[in-house]
Every structure is written in C-alpha cells, then in structure tokens.
Amino acid sequence: MNDLVDKIVSGNRRAIAKAITLIESSRPDHQEEAQQLLSSLLPHTGKTIRLGMTGIPGVGKSTFIESFGKMLTAQRIKVAVLAVDPSSKISGGSILGDKTRMEELARDELAFIRPTPSKGTLGGIARYTREAMLILEAAGFEVIIIETVGVGQSEVAVADLVDMFLLLLSPGGGDELQGIKRGIMELADLIIVNKADGDFKNAAKLAVADCKNALHLLRAKSPDWVVEVLETSALHNTGLEAVWAKITEFKNIMINNREFESRRSHQDISGIWVELNELLTDQLKRDNKKAVAEIEIAVHDKKITPHKAAALLLKSIMK
Numbered sequence: 479m480n481d482l483v484d485k486i487v488s489g490n491r492r493a494i495a496k497a498i499t500l501i502e503s504s505r506p507d508h509q510e511e512a513q514q515l516l517s518s519l520l521p522h523t524g525k526t527i528r529l530g531m532t533g534i535p536g537v538g539k540s541t542f543i544e545s546f547g548k549m550l551t552a553q554r555i556k557v558a559v560l561a562v563d564p565s566s567k568i569s570g571g572s573i574l575g576d577k578t579r580m581e582e583l584a585r586d587e588l589a590f591i592r593p594t595p596s597k598g599t600l601g602g603i604a605r606y607t608r609e610a611m612l613i614l615e616a617a618g619f620e621v622i623i624i625e626t627v628g629v630g631q632s633e634v635a636v637a638d639l640v641d642m643f644l645l646l647l648s649p650g651g652g653d654e655l656q657g658i659k660r661g662i663m664e665l666a667d668l669i670i671v672n673k674a675d676g677d678f679k680n681a682a683k684l685a686v687a688d689c690k691n692a693l694h695l696l697r698a699k700s701p702d703w704v705v706e707v708l709e710t711s712a713l714h715n716t717g718l719e720a721v722w723a724k725i726t727e728f729k730n731i732m733i734n735n736r737e738f739e740s741r742r743s744h745q746d747i748s749g750i751w752v753e754l755n756e757l758l759t760d761q762l763k764r765d766n767k768k769a770v771a772e773i774e775i776a777v778h779d780k781k782i783t784p785h786k787a788a789a790l791l792l793k794s795i796m797k
Contacts, residue, residue: 479511479514479515479518480518482496482497482515483515483518483519486519486613486616486617487519487522487616487617487618489556489617489618490617491590494590494613494614494617495592497512497515497613498592498606498610498613500512500515501515501516501606501609501610501613502594502606502610512609516609516612516613519612519613519616520612520616522615522616523612523615523616524615524742525615525620526614526615526619526620526621526622527620527621527622527641527642527725527729528611528622528624528639528640528641528642529621529622529623529624529640529641529642529643529644529725530623530624530626530636530637530639530640530642530643530644531543531623531624531625531626531644531646532626532636532643532644532645532646532662533645533646533647533648533672534648536648537646537647537648537672537673538646538648538672538673538712538713539625539646540561540579540580540625541579541672541712541713542646542670542672542710542712543559543561543580543583543623543625544579544580544582544583544712545712545713545715545718546623546712546718546721546722547559547580547583547586547589547621547623548582548583548586548589549715549718549719549722550621550722551583551586551588551589554588555588555620555621556588556589556590556618556619556620556621557583557586557588557589557590557619557620557621557622557623558589558590558591558592558614558617558619558621558622558623559580559583559589559590559591559592559622559623559624559625560592560594560607560610560611560614560622560623560624560625561580561591561592561593561594561625562593562594562607562624562625562626590614590617590619592610594606594607594610607624607639608639608745608749608752611624611639624636624639624640635752637665638744638745638748638749638752639745640745641729641732641738641741641742642667642668642725642728642729643665643666643667643668644666644667644668644669644670645662645663645665645666645668645669645670646670646672647669647670647671647672647685647689648671648672648673648678648685649671649673649674649678649681649682649684649685663692663693663696664696664697664699665699666705667699667703667705667728668705668706668708668721668724668725668728669689669693669705669706669707669708670707670708670709670710670717670721671685671686671689671707671708671709671710672710672711672712673711673712673713674709674710674711674716674717675711675713675714675716682709683709686707686708686709689707690707693705693707700732700735700737702731702732702735702737703728703731703732706724708720708721708724758792758795761795762791762794762795765795766791766794766795769790769791769794770791773787773790773791774787
C-alpha cells in the first residue's frame with residue numbers, strides 16, 4: 479500500500495490508473511483497500527482547482543477541454559480530465575470515447591484523461607468521481623476538469639463536487655437560452671459562448687448579450703464575484719487565455735474571502751450523504767434480495783405506493 483501511495487504522489491500514471499480502477503471496483507475487499515489508500519492520500523490533497531463543465535450535447539465541450547488543456551500544459555500546468563460518459567439503461571454499457579475525442583491531450587505527458595461510465599448516477603457524474611479527484615490531487619494535478627454528460631437531471635450534483643462551475647453555450651442566442659434551465663444558470667460561476675468564429679461571430683455576440691441580460695434577473699452566488707460571459711473559439715484557440723485568467727481571478731478572490739475553504743467543506747459534507755444513499759441502496763439490494771423483489775411486485779401490482787415501499791425497505795435494514 480505504501481508503495482502505491484508513493485508512486486501516486488510522484489505522479490506515476492500507471493499507479494494513478496490502478497488506484498482509480500480500485501475505487502471503481504464493486505468488490506468489498508477492493509472497496510476496503512481503496513478507503514485505506516484514500517486515507518493515506520488525504521494529506522497530499524487540496525492544492526488544485528476543481529472545475530465542472532456542462533453544456534448541451536454538441537456545444538463542443540470535449541473540443542474546448544482539449545484546446546484549453548493544451549494551453550495549460552504548454553505553461554507546464556498539470557491537467558486532469560474526468561470525462562463522464564452516459565451509461566445505457568438497457569445494457570449498462572458506456573461508449574467511453576473521450577480519449578479518442580481528446581486524442582492530442584491524451585498523449586500529453588502533463589495531462590491525464592479518465593473516461594468513466596456514469597452507471598445511471600444522477601447529475602451526469604460517476605459515483606466515484608469524488609474519490610478519483612482526490613487521487614489526482616495527490617498526484618499533483620493542478621487543474622481537474624469534470625466534463626459532465628450534458629445539461630440534464632441534476633447539475634447540482636456536479637456543482638457540489640467542484641470549486642467553480644462553467645456553463646458552455648454555442649452561438650444559439652435566445653433560442654439556446656430557452657433550453658437552459660434557470661437553475662443551471664444560477665449555478666454557473668462563468669459562462670462561455672464557444673464556437674465564436676467564422677459565420678457564427680455575430681451570433682456569438684448576440685448570445686453573449688442575451689446571457690448578460692438573463693444574468694441580471696438571477697441572484698448572485700457570491701457577494702464578491704460577478705458572473706461574466708466570455709467568447710471563445712476552441713477550434714481556433716481564441717479566448718482561452720481570458721478564461722484561464724478569470725478562473726485564476728475567481729480562485730484568488732474565493733481564497734481571500736475564505737469562500738473557497740467553505741465550498742470545499744460543503745463538498746466534503748455533501749459527499750457523506752451522497753455516499754450514504756449509495757451504500758444503503760447497495761446493502762438493500764445485496765442483503766435483502768427477497769424483500770426487495772416482493773416490494774417491487776407490490777408496487778407493480780399497485781398494492782402500495784413507491785413512498786411506502788421505500789419506507790418498508792428502510793425499516794428492514796434498521797432492524
């Protein structure tokens with residue numbers, strides 16, 4: 479175990495991949511070993527900026543992350559990407575194609591990309607994303623980006639994992655804003671209008687203006703930070719330096735007013751309840767298979783409500 483810890487802290491890529499595979503395993507012995515590993519790594523964590531990035535499919539998240547990541551590694555900044563792929567509800571499978579979509583960044587010695595299936599977890603994040611971030615922090619990565627599956631069920635789950643939440647839009651103007659939920663706009667710390675190039679330049683400027691008008695109607699997350707809207711073209715590598723400058727400015731402000739520390743504390747406490755929910759579900763399905771099957775049939779036959787079914791299952795594990 480100490481050997482694996484030392485290799486991770488030294489940035490050994492094989493050891494990092496092995497550790498993330500370990501925490502993703504559902505085997506009880508692997509989970510116990512993973513928790514021991516994470517406990518040993520905790521003193522080496524906390525020195526990074528965690529970025530969450532969301533946006534509707536087709537907005538260019540992967541292209542943006544690759545261009546942005548390459549810009550950072552050119553400055554000798556270590557970047558890790560946890561790209562969460564949606565899992566099929568039918569087969570449980572996942573495409574896991576992020577390494578092919580970010581081929582150049584994947585080859586960069588200062589970058590690490592880990593595609594992970596969401597396995598049905600709400601919010602477009604994988605269950606063990608939180609633990610994977612700790613491993614990457616301990617390995618010395620200075621920027622960790624979580625690319626979500628897109629604007630969907632519960633982006634609050636993503637916001638609870640990161641220090642700064644980025645919303646990526648394309649030059650769709652008011653039409654695209656209509657498809658973005660108010661709650662997601664309220665979560666954003668920075669809004670980026672991508673694909674601001676060629677025939678889309680004017681449309682991008684209109685989209686920026688529309689976003690700024692929409693932001694005036696929303697309550698600020700922090701009294702010390704005004705959410706800005708920036709234009710970028712990941713394809714032509716324009717506007718990326720401005721994005722990094724804003725991220726750096728945000729981090730400095732949040733550290734100085736101690737909100738950064740407060741957000742990290744909130745992330746950790748939120749993790750307790752997320753994990754408790756997962757552990758209770760796992761225990762029920764593992765140890766109470768017969769009871770679960772009977773209650774599911776009762777709900778199917780409309781003999782009890784889903785709420786009553788959940789209460790009975792909870793009572794069964796509290797005996």
